[in-house]
Amino acid sequence: MPVHNAEIAAVFTEMADLLDLQQANPFRIRAYRNAARMVGEMGREVRAMVERGEDLTELPGIGDDLAGKMREIVDSGTCRALQKLQGELPPAITELLHVPGLGPKRVRMLWHELEVQTPEQVARAARDGRIRDLPGFGARTEANILQAIEAHLSKARRIKLATAAQYAGSLVTWLSATRGVSRVEVAGSYRRCRETVGDLDILVIAAADSPVMARFVAYDEVAEVLSQGSTRASVVLKSGLQVDLRVVDEASYGAALCYFTGSKAHNIALRRQAQELGLKLNEYGVFRGRERIAGADEESVYRALGLPFIAPELREDRGEIAAARAGRLPPLVQLAALRGDLHAHTTATDGHHTLEQMALAAKALGLSYLAITEHSRRLAMARGLDPRRLAEQCDEIDRLNPKLEGIVLLKGIEVDILEDGSLDLPDASLARLDLVIGAVHSRFDLPRVRQTERILRAMDNPYFTLLAHPTGRVIESREPYDVDMLRVIRHARQRGCFLELNAHPERLDLLDSHCIMAKEEGVLVAINSDAHAREDLAHLRLGIGQARRGWLAAADVLNTRPLPELRRLLAGARQ
Ligand code: DGT
Ligand code: CA
Ligand code: CA
Secondary structure, rough: OOOOHHHHHHHHHHHHHHHHHHHOOOOHHHHHHHHHHHHHHHOOOHHHHHHHOOOOHHHHOOHHHHHHHHHHHHOOOOHHHHHHHHHHOOOOOOHHOOOOOOOOOHHHHHHHHHHHHHHOHHHHHOOOOOOOOOOOOHHHHHHHHHHHHHHHHOOOOOHHHHHHHHHHHHHHHHHHHOEEEEEEEEOOOHHOOEEOOOOOEEEEEOOOOOOOHHHHOOOOOOEEEEOOOOOEEEEEEOOOOEEEEEEHHOOOOOOHHHHHHOOOHHHHHHHHHHHHHEEEEEEOEEEEEOOEOOOOOOHHHHOOOOOOOOOHHOOOOHHHHHHHOOOOOOOOOOHHHHOOOOEOOOOOOOOOOOHHHHHHHHHOOOOOEEEEEEEEOOOOOHHOHHHHHHHHHHHHHHHHHOOOOOOOEEEEEEEOOOOOOOEOOOOOHHOOOOOEEEEEOOOOOOOHHHHHHHHHHHOOOOOOOEEEOOOOOOOOOOOOOOOOOHHHHHHHHHHHHHEEEEOOOOOOOHHHHHHHHHHOOOOOOEEOOEEHHHHHHOOOHHHHHHHHHHEEOOOOOEEEHHHHHHHHEEEHHHO
Protein backbone atom coordinates (compact mmCIF):
# COMPACT_ATOMS: atom_id res chain seq x y z
CA MET A 1 0.00 0.00 0.00
CA PRO A 2 1.59 3.28 -1.06
CA VAL A 3 1.74 5.67 1.89
CA HIS A 4 1.44 9.35 1.03
CA ASN A 5 2.92 12.34 2.75
CA ALA A 6 -0.53 13.38 3.91
CA GLU A 7 -0.84 10.10 5.85
CA ILE A 8 2.55 10.48 7.47
CA ALA A 9 1.56 14.01 8.42
CA ALA A 10 -1.71 12.69 9.87
CA VAL A 11 0.15 10.21 12.08
CA PHE A 12 2.44 12.95 13.41
CA THR A 13 -0.46 15.32 13.99
CA GLU A 14 -2.33 12.69 15.95
CA MET A 15 0.76 11.97 18.03
CA ALA A 16 1.14 15.67 18.78
CA ASP A 17 -2.52 15.90 19.75
CA LEU A 18 -2.34 12.89 22.04
CA LEU A 19 0.89 14.11 23.64
CA ASP A 20 -0.78 17.48 24.13
CA LEU A 21 -3.60 15.81 26.03
CA GLN A 22 -1.05 14.01 28.17
CA GLN A 23 0.70 17.30 28.94
CA ALA A 24 3.92 15.97 27.50
CA ASN A 25 7.03 18.06 26.91
CA PRO A 26 6.05 21.05 24.69
CA PHE A 27 9.22 20.77 22.62
CA ARG A 28 8.43 17.20 21.75
CA ILE A 29 4.90 18.18 20.77
CA ARG A 30 6.20 21.05 18.67
CA ALA A 31 8.65 18.72 16.91
CA TYR A 32 5.81 16.44 15.81
CA ARG A 33 3.66 19.37 14.70
CA ASN A 34 6.49 20.90 12.68
CA ALA A 35 7.31 17.55 11.11
CA ALA A 36 3.65 17.05 10.21
CA ARG A 37 3.47 20.44 8.54
CA MET A 38 6.76 20.01 6.71
CA VAL A 39 5.94 16.52 5.41
CA GLY A 40 2.37 17.46 4.51
CA GLU A 41 3.49 20.33 2.37
CA MET A 42 6.68 19.19 0.76
CA GLY A 43 6.63 18.46 -2.93
CA ARG A 44 8.48 15.14 -2.90
CA GLU A 45 7.01 11.87 -1.62
CA VAL A 46 8.74 10.55 1.51
CA ARG A 47 7.94 7.05 0.28
CA ALA A 48 10.04 7.60 -2.85
CA MET A 49 12.89 8.96 -0.73
CA VAL A 50 12.80 5.89 1.48
CA GLU A 51 12.72 3.60 -1.53
CA ARG A 52 15.76 5.33 -2.97
CA GLY A 53 17.56 5.04 0.37
CA GLU A 54 17.83 8.82 0.76
CA ASP A 55 18.75 10.29 4.12
CA LEU A 56 15.57 11.61 5.72
CA THR A 57 17.50 13.53 8.38
CA GLU A 58 18.46 16.00 5.65
CA LEU A 59 14.87 17.22 5.76
CA PRO A 60 14.28 20.30 7.91
CA GLY A 61 13.53 19.48 11.55
CA ILE A 62 13.91 15.71 11.09
CA GLY A 63 16.34 13.93 13.41
CA ASP A 64 17.08 10.22 13.71
CA ASP A 65 14.01 9.53 15.81
CA LEU A 66 11.50 11.13 13.44
CA ALA A 67 13.30 9.68 10.41
CA GLY A 68 12.95 6.20 11.93
CA LYS A 69 9.24 6.78 12.52
CA MET A 70 8.78 8.02 8.96
CA ARG A 71 10.35 4.84 7.59
CA GLU A 72 8.13 2.80 9.90
CA ILE A 73 5.02 4.62 8.65
CA VAL A 74 6.04 4.16 5.03
CA ASP A 75 6.40 0.42 5.69
CA SER A 76 3.33 -0.16 7.83
CA GLY A 77 1.02 2.86 7.53
CA THR A 78 1.37 3.62 11.25
CA CYS A 79 3.94 3.52 14.02
CA ARG A 80 4.15 1.75 17.36
CA ALA A 81 4.57 4.97 19.29
CA LEU A 82 1.19 6.17 18.02
CA GLN A 83 -0.48 2.86 18.80
CA LYS A 84 0.88 3.02 22.34
CA LEU A 85 -0.50 6.53 22.82
CA GLN A 86 -3.84 5.52 21.34
CA GLY A 87 -4.01 2.74 23.90
CA GLU A 88 -3.64 5.23 26.74
CA LEU A 89 -6.42 7.65 25.72
CA PRO A 90 -10.07 7.38 24.67
CA PRO A 91 -10.39 6.61 20.95
CA ALA A 92 -12.21 9.66 19.53
CA ILE A 93 -10.89 12.30 21.87
CA THR A 94 -8.52 13.98 19.42
CA GLU A 95 -11.52 15.02 17.33
CA LEU A 96 -12.48 17.37 20.15
CA LEU A 97 -9.19 19.19 19.74
CA HIS A 98 -10.29 20.23 16.26
CA VAL A 99 -13.35 22.06 17.52
CA PRO A 100 -12.52 25.78 17.55
CA GLY A 101 -12.22 27.01 21.14
CA LEU A 102 -11.43 23.60 22.63
CA GLY A 103 -7.71 23.36 23.33
CA PRO A 104 -6.00 20.47 25.14
CA LYS A 105 -6.56 22.06 28.54
CA ARG A 106 -10.30 22.29 28.10
CA VAL A 107 -10.61 18.87 26.50
CA ARG A 108 -8.70 17.36 29.44
CA MET A 109 -10.98 19.10 31.88
CA LEU A 110 -14.17 17.98 30.10
CA TRP A 111 -12.91 14.44 29.91
CA HIS A 112 -11.72 14.17 33.51
CA GLU A 113 -14.58 16.06 35.17
CA LEU A 114 -17.55 15.06 33.00
CA GLU A 115 -16.24 11.91 31.33
CA VAL A 116 -17.22 13.21 27.91
CA GLN A 117 -15.08 12.07 24.99
CA THR A 118 -16.93 12.77 21.75
CA PRO A 119 -18.38 15.93 20.20
CA GLU A 120 -21.89 14.54 20.66
CA GLN A 121 -21.30 13.94 24.38
CA VAL A 122 -19.89 17.43 24.83
CA ALA A 123 -22.89 18.92 23.02
CA ARG A 124 -25.23 17.03 25.34
CA ALA A 125 -23.32 18.18 28.43
CA ALA A 126 -23.52 21.78 27.17
CA ARG A 127 -27.26 21.53 26.53
CA ASP A 128 -27.73 20.10 30.02
CA GLY A 129 -25.82 23.07 31.46
CA ARG A 130 -23.18 20.85 33.02
CA ILE A 131 -20.16 22.65 31.55
CA ARG A 132 -20.70 26.17 32.93
CA ASP A 133 -19.75 25.22 36.49
CA LEU A 134 -16.33 23.80 35.63
CA PRO A 135 -13.44 26.01 36.69
CA GLY A 136 -12.55 28.46 33.91
CA PHE A 137 -15.69 27.86 31.83
CA GLY A 138 -18.91 29.79 32.60
CA ALA A 139 -22.25 30.12 30.81
CA ARG A 140 -20.95 32.13 27.88
CA THR A 141 -18.12 29.70 27.18
CA GLU A 142 -20.62 26.87 27.40
CA ALA A 143 -22.83 28.50 24.78
CA ASN A 144 -19.82 29.15 22.52
CA ILE A 145 -18.68 25.55 22.83
CA LEU A 146 -22.12 24.27 21.92
CA GLN A 147 -22.26 26.50 18.88
CA ALA A 148 -18.76 25.48 17.75
CA ILE A 149 -19.56 21.78 18.16
CA GLU A 150 -22.78 22.08 16.20
CA ALA A 151 -20.93 23.85 13.39
CA HIS A 152 -18.20 21.20 13.53
CA LEU A 153 -20.68 18.32 13.30
CA SER A 154 -22.60 19.82 10.39
CA LYS A 155 -19.55 20.75 8.33
CA ALA A 156 -19.13 18.79 5.13
CA ARG A 157 -15.54 17.64 4.99
CA ARG A 158 -13.45 19.19 2.25
CA ILE A 159 -9.75 18.71 1.78
CA LYS A 160 -7.07 21.20 0.88
CA LEU A 161 -6.02 21.35 -2.75
CA ALA A 162 -2.38 20.53 -1.99
CA THR A 163 -3.42 17.40 -0.05
CA ALA A 164 -5.81 16.34 -2.81
CA ALA A 165 -2.95 16.76 -5.28
CA GLN A 166 -0.99 14.05 -3.50
CA TYR A 167 -3.83 11.55 -3.72
CA ALA A 168 -4.68 12.55 -7.28
CA GLY A 169 -1.08 12.23 -8.44
CA SER A 170 -0.64 8.56 -7.55
CA LEU A 171 -4.09 7.59 -8.72
CA VAL A 172 -3.55 9.23 -12.10
CA THR A 173 -0.24 7.38 -12.44
CA TRP A 174 -1.98 4.10 -11.57
CA LEU A 175 -4.80 4.63 -14.08
CA SER A 176 -2.49 5.87 -16.82
CA ALA A 177 -0.57 2.62 -16.71
CA THR A 178 -3.69 0.63 -17.67
CA ARG A 179 -3.92 -1.09 -21.03
CA GLY A 180 -6.15 0.76 -23.49
CA VAL A 181 -6.15 4.04 -21.54
CA SER A 182 -5.00 6.95 -23.66
CA ARG A 183 -5.84 9.92 -21.45
CA VAL A 184 -6.46 10.65 -17.79
CA GLU A 185 -7.44 14.01 -16.38
CA VAL A 186 -8.69 15.24 -13.03
CA ALA A 187 -11.65 17.54 -13.63
CA GLY A 188 -14.03 19.15 -11.10
CA SER A 189 -13.09 21.75 -8.51
CA TYR A 190 -9.57 20.30 -8.54
CA ARG A 191 -9.00 21.45 -12.11
CA ARG A 192 -10.55 24.81 -11.31
CA CYS A 193 -7.91 25.12 -8.54
CA ARG A 194 -10.39 25.74 -5.76
CA GLU A 195 -8.62 26.01 -2.41
CA THR A 196 -10.42 22.91 -1.13
CA VAL A 197 -12.10 20.06 -2.95
CA GLY A 198 -15.09 17.95 -1.94
CA ASP A 199 -14.16 14.97 -4.10
CA LEU A 200 -12.08 14.10 -7.14
CA ASP A 201 -13.68 13.72 -10.57
CA ILE A 202 -11.47 11.77 -12.95
CA LEU A 203 -12.06 11.42 -16.65
CA VAL A 204 -10.39 8.82 -18.87
CA ILE A 205 -10.45 7.86 -22.51
CA ALA A 206 -10.22 4.10 -22.75
CA ALA A 207 -10.64 1.49 -25.46
CA ALA A 208 -13.79 -0.63 -25.18
CA ASP A 209 -11.87 -3.67 -23.91
CA SER A 210 -9.71 -1.77 -21.43
CA PRO A 211 -9.73 -3.17 -17.86
CA VAL A 212 -9.69 0.38 -16.44
CA MET A 213 -12.81 -0.04 -14.26
CA ALA A 214 -11.53 -3.22 -12.67
CA ARG A 215 -8.18 -1.57 -12.07
CA PHE A 216 -9.77 1.52 -10.55
CA VAL A 217 -11.72 -0.39 -7.90
CA ALA A 218 -8.69 -2.61 -7.27
CA TYR A 219 -6.46 0.38 -6.43
CA ASP A 220 -5.10 -0.55 -3.04
CA GLU A 221 -6.10 2.70 -1.37
CA VAL A 222 -9.77 2.07 -2.08
CA ALA A 223 -11.67 1.49 1.15
CA GLU A 224 -15.16 1.21 -0.26
CA VAL A 225 -16.75 0.90 -3.71
CA LEU A 226 -19.90 3.01 -3.76
CA SER A 227 -20.97 2.11 -7.29
CA GLN A 228 -19.50 0.48 -10.35
CA GLY A 229 -20.81 0.33 -13.91
CA SER A 230 -19.22 0.06 -17.33
CA THR A 231 -18.56 3.78 -17.78
CA ARG A 232 -18.75 5.19 -14.28
CA ALA A 233 -17.73 4.26 -10.78
CA SER A 234 -17.36 5.92 -7.39
CA VAL A 235 -15.09 4.87 -4.56
CA VAL A 236 -14.01 6.16 -1.19
CA LEU A 237 -10.28 6.06 -0.44
CA LYS A 238 -8.89 5.12 2.96
CA SER A 239 -8.29 8.80 3.60
CA GLY A 240 -12.06 9.38 3.31
CA LEU A 241 -11.73 11.14 -0.04
CA GLN A 242 -14.36 10.19 -2.62
CA VAL A 243 -13.31 9.67 -6.23
CA ASP A 244 -15.70 9.57 -9.19
CA LEU A 245 -14.43 8.02 -12.41
CA ARG A 246 -15.94 8.47 -15.86
CA VAL A 247 -14.86 6.62 -18.98
CA VAL A 248 -15.65 8.45 -22.21
CA ASP A 249 -14.81 8.03 -25.88
CA GLU A 250 -12.57 10.28 -27.87
CA ALA A 251 -15.32 12.06 -29.80
CA SER A 252 -17.00 13.38 -26.64
CA TYR A 253 -13.92 13.82 -24.45
CA GLY A 254 -13.85 17.63 -24.66
CA ALA A 255 -17.54 17.99 -23.92
CA ALA A 256 -17.27 15.58 -20.98
CA LEU A 257 -14.18 17.37 -19.66
CA CYS A 258 -16.04 20.65 -19.87
CA TYR A 259 -19.11 19.21 -18.13
CA PHE A 260 -17.19 17.55 -15.28
CA THR A 261 -14.87 20.47 -14.78
CA GLY A 262 -17.87 22.62 -14.03
CA SER A 263 -18.63 24.56 -12.09
CA LYS A 264 -22.25 23.65 -12.16
CA ALA A 265 -23.12 27.33 -12.46
CA HIS A 266 -20.75 27.73 -15.41
CA ASN A 267 -22.30 24.66 -17.07
CA ILE A 268 -25.76 26.07 -16.73
CA ALA A 269 -24.71 29.44 -18.16
CA LEU A 270 -22.95 27.68 -21.07
CA ARG A 271 -26.02 25.64 -21.83
CA ARG A 272 -28.06 28.84 -21.94
CA GLN A 273 -25.56 30.32 -24.39
CA ALA A 274 -25.98 27.19 -26.56
CA GLN A 275 -29.76 27.50 -26.48
CA GLU A 276 -29.57 31.11 -27.59
CA LEU A 277 -27.70 29.89 -30.66
CA GLY A 278 -30.28 27.18 -31.31
CA LEU A 279 -27.81 24.48 -30.23
CA LYS A 280 -27.83 21.79 -27.57
CA LEU A 281 -24.92 21.22 -25.19
CA ASN A 282 -24.46 18.17 -23.02
CA GLU A 283 -21.61 15.98 -21.77
CA TYR A 284 -21.38 14.27 -25.18
CA GLY A 285 -20.98 17.31 -27.39
CA VAL A 286 -22.57 20.34 -29.00
CA PHE A 287 -25.46 19.36 -31.27
CA ARG A 288 -27.38 21.07 -34.03
CA GLY A 289 -30.45 18.91 -34.27
CA ARG A 290 -29.05 15.40 -34.26
CA GLU A 291 -25.70 16.33 -35.69
CA ARG A 292 -22.73 16.62 -33.33
CA ILE A 293 -20.82 19.70 -34.38
CA ALA A 294 -18.19 19.72 -31.59
CA GLY A 295 -17.02 17.71 -28.59
CA ALA A 296 -13.60 16.11 -29.07
CA ASP A 297 -11.75 18.88 -27.26
CA GLU A 298 -12.82 21.80 -25.10
CA GLU A 299 -11.67 24.42 -27.60
CA SER A 300 -14.10 23.02 -30.16
CA VAL A 301 -16.95 23.15 -27.65
CA TYR A 302 -16.35 26.79 -26.80
CA ARG A 303 -15.78 27.65 -30.46
CA ALA A 304 -19.09 26.11 -31.46
CA LEU A 305 -20.72 28.38 -28.88
CA GLY A 306 -19.00 31.40 -30.41
CA LEU A 307 -16.53 31.72 -27.55
CA PRO A 308 -12.78 31.57 -27.07
CA PHE A 309 -11.41 28.93 -24.66
CA ILE A 310 -12.16 29.84 -21.05
CA ALA A 311 -9.52 28.75 -18.53
CA PRO A 312 -10.87 26.29 -15.91
CA GLU A 313 -10.00 28.66 -13.04
CA LEU A 314 -12.48 31.22 -14.40
CA ARG A 315 -15.42 28.85 -14.75
CA GLU A 316 -17.54 30.01 -11.81
CA ASP A 317 -20.22 32.02 -13.63
CA ARG A 318 -18.73 35.26 -12.40
CA GLY A 319 -18.98 37.04 -15.72
CA GLU A 320 -16.49 34.90 -17.64
CA ILE A 321 -18.94 34.03 -20.42
CA ALA A 322 -19.88 37.65 -21.07
CA ALA A 323 -16.19 38.59 -20.96
CA ALA A 324 -15.37 35.79 -23.39
CA ARG A 325 -18.15 36.89 -25.73
CA ALA A 326 -16.80 40.43 -25.68
CA GLY A 327 -13.19 39.30 -26.17
CA ARG A 328 -12.28 40.70 -22.73
CA LEU A 329 -10.88 37.60 -21.01
CA PRO A 330 -7.65 38.47 -19.20
CA PRO A 331 -4.42 36.71 -20.24
CA LEU A 332 -4.11 34.91 -16.90
CA VAL A 333 -0.79 34.97 -15.07
CA GLN A 334 1.38 31.87 -15.38
CA LEU A 335 4.00 30.45 -13.05
CA ALA A 336 6.76 31.19 -15.55
CA ALA A 337 5.92 34.90 -15.40
CA LEU A 338 7.09 35.21 -11.78
CA ARG A 339 10.50 36.86 -11.57
CA GLY A 340 10.88 36.65 -7.83
CA ASP A 341 9.33 35.98 -4.45
CA LEU A 342 8.86 38.65 -1.81
CA HIS A 343 8.30 36.65 1.38
CA ALA A 344 10.68 34.07 2.83
CA HIS A 345 12.20 33.05 6.17
CA THR A 346 15.56 31.54 7.12
CA THR A 347 17.28 29.90 10.07
CA ALA A 348 17.62 33.35 11.63
CA THR A 349 14.03 32.84 12.83
CA ASP A 350 11.74 29.88 12.28
CA GLY A 351 12.95 28.89 8.83
CA HIS A 352 15.00 25.77 8.13
CA HIS A 353 17.56 26.94 5.58
CA THR A 354 20.22 29.64 5.47
CA LEU A 355 20.21 32.79 3.38
CA GLU A 356 22.46 31.20 0.81
CA GLN A 357 20.50 27.95 0.63
CA MET A 358 17.26 29.87 0.12
CA ALA A 359 18.86 32.08 -2.53
CA LEU A 360 20.19 29.10 -4.49
CA ALA A 361 16.84 27.30 -4.27
CA ALA A 362 15.05 30.38 -5.63
CA LYS A 363 17.57 30.65 -8.43
CA ALA A 364 17.08 26.98 -9.30
CA LEU A 365 13.39 27.73 -9.80
CA GLY A 366 14.30 30.42 -12.30
CA LEU A 367 13.64 33.38 -10.00
CA SER A 368 15.94 36.38 -10.09
CA TYR A 369 15.18 37.91 -6.69
CA LEU A 370 14.08 36.71 -3.26
CA ALA A 371 13.11 38.96 -0.36
CA ILE A 372 14.11 37.74 3.10
CA THR A 373 11.33 38.77 5.46
CA GLU A 374 11.77 37.32 8.94
CA HIS A 375 9.27 37.76 11.73
CA SER A 376 9.75 40.71 14.08
CA ARG A 377 10.51 40.51 17.82
CA ARG A 378 6.90 40.44 18.99
CA LEU A 379 6.60 36.89 17.60
CA ALA A 380 8.87 35.47 20.28
CA MET A 381 7.76 31.93 19.48
CA ALA A 382 9.33 32.27 16.04
CA ARG A 383 12.42 33.99 17.52
CA GLY A 384 11.44 37.23 15.75
CA LEU A 385 14.17 39.78 15.04
CA ASP A 386 14.85 42.86 17.15
CA PRO A 387 16.60 45.91 15.62
CA ARG A 388 20.07 44.55 16.36
CA ARG A 389 19.52 41.11 14.81
CA LEU A 390 17.75 42.66 11.84
CA ALA A 391 20.77 44.93 11.24
CA GLU A 392 23.05 41.91 11.46
CA GLN A 393 21.00 40.06 8.87
CA CYS A 394 21.08 43.09 6.58
CA ASP A 395 24.89 43.16 6.87
CA GLU A 396 24.99 39.48 6.04
CA ILE A 397 22.79 39.97 2.97
CA ASP A 398 25.02 42.84 1.84
CA ARG A 399 28.07 40.59 2.16
CA LEU A 400 26.38 37.68 0.42
CA ASN A 401 24.80 39.44 -2.58
CA PRO A 402 28.07 40.20 -4.44
CA LYS A 403 28.95 36.49 -4.21
CA LEU A 404 25.63 35.30 -5.62
CA GLU A 405 25.19 35.01 -9.36
CA GLY A 406 21.84 35.28 -11.10
CA ILE A 407 19.86 35.88 -7.92
CA VAL A 408 19.59 38.90 -5.66
CA LEU A 409 18.45 38.83 -2.04
CA LEU A 410 16.29 41.75 -1.00
CA LYS A 411 16.27 42.99 2.57
CA GLY A 412 12.87 42.88 4.21
CA ILE A 413 10.91 42.09 7.33
CA GLU A 414 7.52 40.60 8.12
CA VAL A 415 6.77 43.06 10.85
CA ASP A 416 3.91 42.54 13.29
CA ILE A 417 1.08 45.01 13.09
CA LEU A 418 0.40 45.70 16.76
CA GLU A 419 -3.08 46.07 18.12
CA ASP A 420 -3.08 49.86 17.77
CA GLY A 421 -1.83 49.71 14.19
CA SER A 422 1.75 50.67 15.00
CA LEU A 423 4.57 48.44 13.76
CA ASP A 424 6.69 46.21 15.95
CA LEU A 425 10.00 47.84 14.92
CA PRO A 426 11.13 51.48 14.92
CA ASP A 427 11.19 53.44 11.65
CA ALA A 428 14.97 53.73 11.96
CA SER A 429 15.24 49.95 11.52
CA LEU A 430 12.75 49.83 8.66
CA ALA A 431 14.48 52.63 6.74
CA ARG A 432 17.34 50.40 5.66
CA LEU A 433 15.12 47.74 4.10
CA ASP A 434 14.05 47.21 0.48
CA LEU A 435 10.54 46.32 1.60
CA VAL A 436 8.42 46.07 4.72
CA ILE A 437 5.71 43.43 4.89
CA GLY A 438 3.14 44.06 7.59
CA ALA A 439 1.11 41.22 9.09
CA VAL A 440 -1.51 40.70 11.76
CA HIS A 441 -0.49 37.86 14.07
CA SER A 442 -2.55 38.65 17.16
CA ARG A 443 -5.99 39.82 18.24
CA PHE A 444 -7.78 38.20 15.32
CA ASP A 445 -10.95 38.80 17.29
CA LEU A 446 -11.10 42.59 17.03
CA PRO A 447 -14.42 43.91 15.73
CA ARG A 448 -14.52 44.77 12.03
CA VAL A 449 -14.11 48.50 12.33
CA ARG A 450 -11.19 48.28 14.74
CA GLN A 451 -9.45 45.54 12.76
CA THR A 452 -9.81 47.60 9.60
CA GLU A 453 -8.58 50.81 11.26
CA ARG A 454 -5.64 48.92 12.71
CA ILE A 455 -4.54 47.80 9.25
CA LEU A 456 -5.12 51.20 7.61
CA ARG A 457 -3.05 52.83 10.31
CA ALA A 458 -0.22 50.33 9.73
CA MET A 459 -0.29 51.09 6.02
CA ASP A 460 0.18 54.76 6.85
CA ASN A 461 3.64 54.03 8.16
CA PRO A 462 5.96 55.62 5.55
CA TYR A 463 7.97 52.42 5.14
CA PHE A 464 5.03 50.02 4.77
CA THR A 465 5.14 48.18 1.41
CA LEU A 466 3.00 45.08 1.43
CA LEU A 467 0.18 43.63 3.55
CA ALA A 468 0.87 39.91 4.14
CA HIS A 469 -1.85 37.23 4.21
CA PRO A 470 -4.53 39.90 4.39
CA THR A 471 -7.35 37.86 5.99
CA GLY A 472 -5.35 35.82 8.51
CA ARG A 473 -7.41 32.72 7.81
CA VAL A 474 -6.03 29.19 7.96
CA ILE A 475 -8.03 26.99 5.60
CA GLU A 476 -10.48 24.72 7.42
CA SER A 477 -9.11 25.67 10.82
CA ARG A 478 -9.08 29.41 11.46
CA GLU A 479 -11.75 31.72 10.11
CA PRO A 480 -10.60 34.95 8.47
CA TYR A 481 -10.58 37.94 10.77
CA ASP A 482 -13.36 40.39 10.23
CA VAL A 483 -12.06 43.21 8.06
CA ASP A 484 -13.48 45.53 5.42
CA MET A 485 -11.34 44.36 2.52
CA LEU A 486 -12.64 46.93 0.07
CA ARG A 487 -11.56 49.72 2.42
CA VAL A 488 -8.17 48.08 2.87
CA ILE A 489 -7.72 47.76 -0.88
CA ARG A 490 -8.80 51.34 -1.55
CA HIS A 491 -6.47 52.57 1.15
CA ALA A 492 -3.61 50.60 -0.39
CA ARG A 493 -4.41 52.25 -3.71
CA GLN A 494 -4.36 55.69 -2.15
CA ARG A 495 -1.26 54.99 -0.15
CA GLY A 496 0.58 53.36 -3.08
CA CYS A 497 1.32 50.07 -1.30
CA PHE A 498 0.52 46.47 -2.23
CA LEU A 499 -1.26 43.33 -1.06
CA GLU A 500 0.03 39.79 -0.81
CA LEU A 501 -1.54 36.62 -2.08
CA ASN A 502 0.10 34.12 0.24
CA ALA A 503 0.71 30.86 -1.63
CA HIS A 504 1.02 28.71 1.46
CA PRO A 505 -1.33 25.70 1.05
CA GLU A 506 -3.10 26.50 4.33
CA ARG A 507 -3.51 30.20 3.68
CA LEU A 508 -4.15 31.18 0.07
CA ASP A 509 -5.34 34.64 0.92
CA LEU A 510 -6.10 37.07 -0.68
CA LEU A 511 -9.22 35.13 -1.58
CA ASP A 512 -10.06 34.95 -5.28
CA SER A 513 -12.86 37.50 -4.84
CA HIS A 514 -10.39 39.90 -3.19
CA CYS A 515 -8.00 39.50 -6.13
CA ILE A 516 -10.80 40.58 -8.44
CA MET A 517 -11.39 43.57 -6.18
CA ALA A 518 -7.70 44.51 -6.08
CA LYS A 519 -7.50 44.30 -9.86
CA GLU A 520 -10.56 46.51 -10.29
CA GLU A 521 -9.14 49.05 -7.88
CA GLY A 522 -5.74 48.97 -9.57
CA VAL A 523 -3.71 47.59 -6.64
CA LEU A 524 -0.87 45.22 -7.54
CA VAL A 525 -0.81 41.83 -5.83
CA ALA A 526 2.40 39.99 -4.87
CA ILE A 527 2.20 36.19 -5.10
CA ASN A 528 4.54 35.03 -2.33
CA SER A 529 5.57 31.61 -1.04
CA ASP A 530 6.08 32.54 2.64
CA ALA A 531 8.74 29.81 2.44
CA HIS A 532 10.15 28.47 5.71
CA ALA A 533 12.30 25.95 3.82
CA ARG A 534 13.66 25.51 0.31
CA GLU A 535 10.92 23.07 -0.63
CA ASP A 536 8.24 25.63 0.20
CA LEU A 537 9.14 27.77 -2.79
CA ALA A 538 7.18 25.22 -4.83
CA HIS A 539 4.01 26.57 -3.21
CA LEU A 540 4.13 29.48 -5.64
CA ARG A 541 2.28 27.20 -8.05
CA LEU A 542 -0.72 27.15 -5.71
CA GLY A 543 -0.65 30.91 -5.46
CA ILE A 544 -0.74 31.12 -9.23
CA GLY A 545 -3.85 28.91 -9.32
CA GLN A 546 -5.58 31.18 -6.83
CA ALA A 547 -4.48 34.33 -8.69
CA ARG A 548 -5.90 32.92 -11.91
CA ARG A 549 -9.18 32.26 -10.11
CA GLY A 550 -9.00 35.95 -9.21
CA TRP A 551 -8.70 36.96 -12.88
CA LEU A 552 -5.15 38.30 -12.43
CA ALA A 553 -2.94 38.79 -15.46
CA ALA A 554 0.86 39.05 -15.24
CA ALA A 555 0.49 42.84 -15.35
CA ASP A 556 -1.61 42.75 -12.15
CA VAL A 557 1.12 40.95 -10.22
CA LEU A 558 3.93 42.88 -8.54
CA ASN A 559 6.58 40.16 -8.67
CA THR A 560 6.32 39.57 -12.40
CA ARG A 561 8.33 42.78 -12.73
CA PRO A 562 12.05 42.55 -13.53
CA LEU A 563 14.23 43.65 -10.64
CA PRO A 564 14.96 47.25 -11.72
CA GLU A 565 11.25 47.95 -12.21
CA LEU A 566 10.40 46.17 -8.97
CA ARG A 567 12.90 48.36 -7.13
CA ARG A 568 11.26 51.47 -8.56
CA LEU A 569 7.82 50.25 -7.44
CA LEU A 570 9.06 49.39 -3.94
CA ALA A 571 10.78 52.76 -3.64
CA GLY A 572 7.59 54.43 -4.86
CA ALA A 573 5.66 52.90 -1.98
CA ARG A 574 7.83 54.85 0.48
CA GLN A 575 6.61 58.19 1.60
P1 DGT B 1 -16.53 19.77 -5.12
O1 DGT B 1 -16.34 18.34 -5.49
O2 DGT B 1 -17.60 19.99 -4.13
O3 DGT B 1 -15.27 20.44 -4.69
O4 DGT B 1 -17.02 20.59 -6.43
P2 DGT B 1 -17.11 20.11 -7.95
O5 DGT B 1 -17.30 21.34 -8.77
O6 DGT B 1 -15.97 19.23 -8.31
O7 DGT B 1 -18.51 19.35 -8.00
P3 DGT B 1 -18.89 17.82 -8.19
O8 DGT B 1 -17.81 16.89 -7.84
O9 DGT B 1 -20.18 17.65 -7.47
O10 DGT B 1 -19.23 17.70 -9.72
C1 DGT B 1 -18.22 17.82 -10.71
C2 DGT B 1 -18.73 18.63 -11.85
O11 DGT B 1 -19.83 17.97 -12.51
C3 DGT B 1 -19.30 19.98 -11.45
O12 DGT B 1 -18.29 20.96 -11.29
C4 DGT B 1 -20.21 20.28 -12.59
C5 DGT B 1 -20.75 18.92 -12.98
N1 DGT B 1 -22.07 18.73 -12.37
C6 DGT B 1 -22.34 18.00 -11.28
N2 DGT B 1 -23.67 18.04 -11.02
C7 DGT B 1 -24.23 18.82 -11.97
C8 DGT B 1 -25.56 19.27 -12.25
O13 DGT B 1 -26.51 18.93 -11.57
N3 DGT B 1 -25.73 20.09 -13.33
C9 DGT B 1 -24.70 20.46 -14.13
N4 DGT B 1 -24.94 21.27 -15.15
N5 DGT B 1 -23.44 20.07 -13.88
C10 DGT B 1 -23.20 19.26 -12.82
CA1 CA C 1 -15.47 17.28 -7.28
CA1 CA D 1 -17.93 14.43 -7.91
